[in-house]
Amino acid sequence: VDYTDYNGMSMFLNTLTPKFYVALTGTSSLISGLILIFEWWYFRKYGTSFIEQVSVSHLRPLLGGVDNSSPNSSSSSSSNGDADSSRQSVSECKVWRNPLNLFRGAEYNRYTWVTGREPLTYYDMNLSAQDHQTFFTCDSDHLRPADAIMQKAWRERNPQARITAAHEALDLEDCATAYILLAEEEATTIVEAEKLFKQALKIGESCYRRSQQLQHHGAQYEAQHRRDTNVLVYIKRRLAMCSRKLGRTREAVKMMRDKFPLLSMFKYYISLPKSATICYTAALLKARAVSDKFSPEAASRRGLSTAEMNAVEAIHRAVEFNPHVPKYLLEMKSLILPPEHILKRGDSEAIAYTFFHLQHWKRVEGALNLLHCTWEGTFRMIPYPLEKGHLFYPYPVCTETADRELLPMFHEVSVYPKKELPFFILFTAGLCSFTAMLALLTHQFPELMGVFAKAFLSTLFAPLNFIMEKVESILPSSLWHQLTRI
Numbered sequence: 001v002d003y004t005d006y007n008g009m010s011m012f013l014n015t016l017t018p019k020f021y022v023a024l025t026g027t028s029s030l031i032s033g034l035i036l037i038f039e040w041w042y043f044r045k046y047g048t049s050f051i052e053q054v055s056v057s058h059l060r061p062l063l064g065g066v067d068n069s070s071p072n073s074s075s076s077s078s079s080n081g082d083a084d085s086s087r088q089s090v091s092e093c094k095v096w097r098n099p100l101n102l103f104r105g106a107e108y109n110r111y112t113w114v115t116g117r118e119p120l121t122y123y124d125m126n127l128s129a130q131d132h133q134t135f136f137t138c139d140s141d142h143l144r145p146a147d148a149i150m151q152k153a154w155r156e157r158n159p160q161a162r163i164t165a166a167h168e169a170l171d172l173e174d175c176a177t178a179y180i181l182l183a184e185e186e187a188t189t190i191v192e193a194e195k196l197f198k199q200a201l202k203i204g205e206s207c208y209r210r211s212q213q214l215q216h217h218g219a220q221y222e223a224q225h226r227r228d229t230n231v232l233v234y235i236k237r238r239l240a241m242c243s244r245k246l247g248r249t250r251e252a253v254k255m256m257r258d259k260f261p262l263l264s265m266f267k268y269y270i271s272l273p274k275s276a277t278i279c280y281t282a283a284l285l286k287a288r289a290v291s292d293k294f295s296p297e298a299a300s301r302r303g304l305s306t307a308e309m310n311a312v313e314a315i316h317r318a319v320e321f322n323p324h325v326p327k328y329l330l331e332m333k334s335l336i337l338p339p340e341h342i343l344k345r346g347d348s349e350a351i352a353y354t355f356f357h358l359q360h361w362k363r364v365e366g367a368l369n370l371l372h373c374t375w376e377g378t379f380r381m382i383p384y385p386l387e388k389g390h391l392f393y394p395y396p397v398c399t400e401t402a403d404r405e406l407l408p409m410f411h412e413v414s415v416y417p418k419k420e421l422p423f424f425i426l427f428t429a430g431l432c433s434f435t436a437m438l439a440l441l442t443h444q445f446p447e448l449m450g451v452f453a454k455a456f457l458s459t460l461f462a463p464l465n466f467i468m469e470k471v472e473s474i475l476p477s478s479l480w481h482q483l484t485r486i
Contacts, residue, residue, distance in 0.1 A: 022446075025439035032432040039425045049425060093343065093398040095406070097131055098352050100241065101340040104159075104185045106193050111337055119337040123405040128340045129154060135230040136177045138223040146175040153178075159185055176204040176231050183238070194242040197235055204232045275344065276325055276353045279318035284360060284367060286311040291366030296373045312374045319378040324350035324414040326375040329361055330368060333414065339406045346399040347414040348406045 042050040102108055104120075111119050132154040141147035146169040153165035154177075163186050166178040179200035187193035208228045215225035236255060243252035290308045304312065319326060324347045327333040338352035361367050403413050442449045 022439055022443045025435050025442060029432055029435035029439055032428050032435060036425065036428040036432050039428055043425060093396055093402055095127065095341045095343055095402060097127075098338060098340055098342045099237075100338070100352065100356055101128075102337060103183075103187070103190070103193055105183075105187045106190050108337065109185075110188070117408065117410055119408055120339060121406060121408055124339045124341050129157075135234070136180070136227065138227040140220050140224055144173070146170070146173045146178065150175060150177045150181070153181060174203045176200045176207060176235065179203070180231070180235065180238075190242050190245050194239065194246070197239045197242065201232075201235050201239065204228065204235050208232045274321065276318070276322040276349050277357070279314075279321045280325060280353060280357065283311070283314040283318040283371075284357075284364060286314045287367045287370050288364045291364060291370045294366055294370050294373075311370065312377075315371060315374050316378040319375050321345060322350055322353075323378070323416045325353055326371060327414065328354035329358060330372055336408070336411050341406055343399055343402045343406060345396065346406075347403040350414065351407070 039050055108119050111117070133151075136154060137147075137151045141151045149165050149169040149172070153162045153169070156162045156165065162181060166175075166181040166186075169175045169178040177200075179196045183193040183196035183200065187196055208225075208231075211221065211225040211228045214221040216222070240252040240255040243249075243255060286307075290305070290311050294308065299308065322345050328335055328350055335354055335358075336351060338355045339348050342349040342352050361371070400413060400415050407413055438449075
């Protein structure tokens, strides 16, 4: 029976025409091509291979399982280590409010009118709405009709509905938060926004003085005072930004220094630890002392002086903290409007820094030339893969995902470190190309490809046949017969 089945299979294979092999290789090429397209799309969107992710997430537990036989001490220590790393990851990927966010009506909306593109993402605006509800409302808002309307306005998603609600609140009584909303979203110029903020300042100062006297009378009054403090801080900060945008820099600096509740301002607005602004400003200050006379040819001949070495080290420190900034400062990558929230060490922070500080680098003669000559040297000092940093913690792996949520779709997010193509994308690309080539050659030269296929198979099995012949010649025939029966 076995011999008959073998003969039938041989006859079946011999009767197959070249069209069958063309169809077989063509179908294989089509399937591998579809897998390649899907893998590439998934990698571009999520930064990982779909097949690799499925293998790690689902197949590895089935094949290898989890080792539960480890001692309690080691398991507890590993869990503590995982907790520490997770806490660090959460801290590194925390999203902060941009202290210098632009005005929606006077800047973001004007960009939309001109280009037809939305500069803010839904995720970014939703975070801003949460901030407004946290700092501009309190539990006692229902006691004042205008505050009750504004409490609903901050939750409204439709911009026009928010503006309408702010006008309704002002029809009832003077309301500082209503003027804030109109200055942010309805005013189409910085001058109009400044006028509205000045009106809000008068009301905000009056409310602040009143709640300051009553803050110790109970939890409700304390919450009102906290809210009025936040409102006053916000108004003064935005007025200072208006002055800065209108060219009155000294007035803006004076406003930021004088008559501020400093503690609240520090907690809410400028608490950006180890920010790109701090690192790159320090680098610019040190570069200013040597950049006008710096020459890479002269430095390579005589070596770097102490001042030049300090400037280069400061640049390396800044680049390690946020490696996305130099391409924007050197105008190697197009700049967009900064979002309302930024991610520390991410592309969003680099955009926000460059948007306001590129002019400072251009103003210092030779600073950008020094940056251009030295910034790439940073990556030779950082261990790879990034299991540890050089001067800071290792660069977090979550920045790309968070930045994609914060930045608009038309912007190409800067990724660091550059991700290599996963193995499965390369494998499917090679498989698709190879099978497509076989299909084409088999279709064009069926007889010749048949000869090549037979020659390839005979060459492939030649070592095995050689080994089998040697084994048969060495072993006794009776022993070989017994082994084949087993």
